[in-house]
Structure formats: structure tokens, C-alpha cells
Amino acid sequence: MDEEYDDGVGFGRVEREILALERRGFPGPGAKERAVREELGLAPVRYYQLLNALLDDARALAHDPVTVNRLRRVRERRRGER
Numbered sequence: 001m002d003e004e005y006d007d008g009v010g011f012g013r014v015e016r017e018i019l020a021l022e023r024r025g026f027p028g029p030g031a032k033e034r035a036v037r038e039e040l041g042l043a044p045v046r047y048y049q050l051l052n053a054l055l056d057d058a059r060a061l062a063h064d065p066v067t068v069n070r071l072r073r074v075r076e077r078r079r080g081e082r
Contacts, residue, residue, distance in 0.1 A: 011059040014040065018051055019064045022071060 017040055026032040033044045040047065054060040054068070055075060061068045 011057075011063060014042075014050070015054060015057075015060065016063065018047065018054060019060060019067050022051065023064070023067050 021032075021035060021039065024035075026035065036042055036044050036047045042050070051071070052075070055072050
């Protein structure tokens with residue numbers, strides 16, 4: 001991920017914040033994207049690129065297995081719909 005945010009073990013602040021954001025619920029359309037911009041300072045496209053990479057990262061799974069496994073199931077279901 002982004003080296004400037006690395007905590008020394010390869011899993012940085014931004015990665016933890018992305019997973020934390022994914023644990024939250026959002027009230028309506030656009031609320032999540034607004035939170036991504038305001039809280040993380042990322043464009044939504046970049047956020048989803050980083051999130052998708054996190055889902056394949058063993059460190060993310062070790063850090064938050066419930067969230068990562070839920071998001072992996074959602075991703076697989078969406079891929080199956082295509």
C-alpha cells in the first residue's frame with residue numbers, strides 16, 4: 001500500500017482506517033463517498049482500489065477477519081453476477 005503511511009510492519013494507518021470505515025453503516029447514497037473524501041482525503045476511485053487490494057492481503061485478514069471475509073463474500077457475489 002502507501003509507504004508513507006506504513007507503520008513498520010507493512011500495514012499502515014490508511015489501511016486500518018479503510019477497514020474501520022468499512023465497518024460503519026452509512027445512511028444514504030453518497031454518504032460513504034463523502035466520508036472517504038473528508039476523513040481519508042482520498043478520491044473514491046482510489047479508495048476502492050486500495051480496498052480491493054486489502055481484501056487480498058493476509059495482514060488485513062489478520063487485522064479484521066470479520067470485515068475482510070464479509071467484503072470478500074460481497075465481491076465474489078458481485079463477480080458472479082457479471
